[in-house]
Amino acid sequence: MTGFIILATFVGIIVVAFASIVQKRLADSVVFLMGVGLGSVVLFFLFKAPDVALTEAVIGAGVGTFIFLIALKHLGEQA
């Protein structure tokens, strides 16, 4: 099943990433980017890299999103 889950997660990540790029509302973009981070966590876990998965979870999906949200609070929400 590993191969299939990897394939499916990759497809999901790419769709979410594309949505994050083309989305007009920046808040949505940031939430989609968080989706990319979460998908990466799953993939890193499947790739037998629990340390990287943990790091990506706390940094990529956690603090990174917070930083982007702070940026939005200042810069306005429309692209």
Place this chain on the structure above:
Amino acid sequence: MSSTLFIALPLLFGFATPLLSRLGKNALAYTSVLMQLSLLGLALSLLLAHSSTTVELISIAAPLGISFVLSTASLLMVLLFTLLMTLFSLYYLFQRRANAYANESKFFTLLNMLLAASIGLVLSSDIFNIYVFFEIAGISAYILSAYSKTALALESGLKYLLTGAVASIFLLFAIVLIYLHVGSLNLAVIAEQFQLLPYNVKLLISLLLLIGFGFKVEVFPLNFWVTDVYQGSTSLVNALFSGIVVKAYLFVFFHILYLFLSQGEFTLFLLYLGGVSMLVAEVAGLRQTNLKRLFAYSSLGQVALIFVAFAMQNIQAVQAAFFIVIAHSLAKFMLFLALASLEKTEQNMHIDRLKQIDSPFLMVMMFLAMLSLLGIPLFVGFVGKFLLLKSLAVEGMLTLLVMVVVASFIEAIYYFKLMGYMLHKGTRSEKVEVSLGEKMIFVSLGLSLLLLGVFPMSIAGFLQNAAEVLLDQTAYITLLVGG
């Protein structure tokens, strides 16, 4: 002695800054200068000891772990960086009472981090470690560029950061591919096995490395950000950018190139890339009216000249490259510091203001630096350009020879224009005070330009040795991997 000290001490100093700034207002500044002076002393003693190339291990043995290689070539760069940084700190101390930076302790931290990262780039023999130092140097440079928090400074910092982030992605991509295909991160092991890879993979890795480093070594299509950054940052900081940071990136790029990227057509491509970026920079520099921007374009031209000289890949040309590196670092350092002295009243000087300023001392000093940059005999800039032209002629690369001559000619046009402004007869209203300490620094820089130009033989042997060491791929591999 240990080469790790050159990196670890400035890092330690940076981490300990809050502690030191507790000790008093001046304690931090003086300890910083003291540490840089001791590093300079260490580098000089290593130079005088004439020791052969040494390898300093971190944690475990060489091909597996990180190691620092101190050869004649890297020692030369370390010496140059510590010397310039020490002079910079002294200059800053002398003019500090007049216009100190806000949050001075942070400024000193950034300076020392920049020094540590530049030396680390030069010494490291591990490509991922080079990536880490690449980032440290980059990130401290972004902050230094945006330091004054004006709109211009922030814009330049932001542009610097964005290009730097893109560059580091491409560099990381190249490192990833190298590890996947070679299975090692050590430069020597990569150098051994790189030639066995399929042609397309080699080409891809070379191009990715070129893009990654190309942003930082300011070659033609990737140097669009440079002049904006120079214009937005203060002149003081620009002295560091053109004196230290670019030189560190240039050195490490060509170090990697000589070790494993050097293949016929790729180096030929690099040669012409350098030639084109030189011409483009000089032509664009012609119509500039802002002094900082003008010097930035001249910097681009000179860096491209060094690029061409390094890309020639023979001992004479690399020796010439080292001469130009020294000449350009000293002269540009002097010009930007002089500009910083002039700019105490107003940022972003228009070139017309040179007619107004009444400070014969600074004028003479800028004159000296410009003459050296132009390659007038009796200055060290001449030695470098002469050796490069000779080597180009010997190799029969006439197109490049013409390119270098034409670029120098264009550069001469705008520098002569500036000199004309400086000699302009008329009433000079703006008096600029230069303290004795500042004068001493300018005089020592100017004297070294002259002395090295009059007696180039005093360092020619050392530079030739450095060029031989830098080009000798097999010695490097034997040193790190073993027979």
Place this chain on the structure above:
Amino acid sequence: MNIKRDIPTATLSGFALSAVLVLTLITILLQYLPLSQQRVGDALLVLNEKEGVANVVTTVVVYFRGFDTLGEIAVLFIASLGVGLMLQPNTECRLKAESNFMLQTASTLLFPLILLFGIYVMVYGHLSPGGGFQGGVIIASGVLLLLISHKNFEVPHTVIVAFETVAGVSYVLIGFMGLLLLDTFLGNFIPHDIANMGMLLSGGVIPLIYIIVGIKVGSEMSGIVQNLMQRSDDV
């Protein structure tokens, strides 16, 4: 639908350009998929049996490639310094609304747990997945929670700086100890019996350094988060 009118030319050309670049990349990468040949990592795995700890990634990060981690700490340190420099808090106008009582109580209760979890991840970094970076960031996210929920909460600046300085200085000093005693920077100078692998007290200097890294990362990330938050209050 008229494609030409709906999508600007710049977008189309950007799409085409990046597509061409990436297709070239994909072709080359797929044509020469890397073989599973001998890598340095395998040698390090073997070496780890003699002088490492149970989590090999930790050994690599902290010991075999220790200087990378020192550099990484430096990057984070400079970034936190830069954020602090750029966004100096303007304490006069802080207009944050008082948050819900429930939220306040819950976050006060949660914070010790998060702190404990962060410290656990940090201390057990050499035995299980996790370590200084992750633990430090978890602690910082606990601080973030308190910052969001409590109006007047603030980690004193001096505390952050003190932790940061002590951790950074002791990291480099441990490196120098290795240089003095074993002649390699960051050498493992504390006696470490390899038979103890898998125990909490094993690996000599490795868990010690990872805890230091955790303290440093935790204080720096808290500093970054706090600076960003405080600046956001005076909009």
Place this chain on the structure above:
Amino acid sequence: MFEFLNQPEVIKTIVTLGAMSLFFVGLFGLLTRKHIVKVFISIAIMESAIFLLFIGLSFNREKVAPIIDATQTQVATMNDPIPQAMILTAIVIGMAVLALGVSFAIEYYKLTGKTEIDTMNEMRF
């Protein structure tokens, strides 16, 4: 049913295609989007793509995570720890640069009110 997807070659192909498509999305965003936050998002996506490519191409499904415990003591059956250590470092560095960039952007916006990178041209005169 999807067993053929588990062969090492197939997994490597999936990882290459997937990571490069992600890289394409990021590059596309970088080239076409003008808002500064979008540019940072694009850079983050490109970075993630490189991370996934590296870990994905260097792992072996037959082997386990490089952590020694009571049940796993054979180093021969463990995955390569170096890519993981490298990516760990790279993730933290990427986040640091992102935080710094956002703080620059915020201050710049405070001073000039601009968020689009193609309008950031205070210089030229």
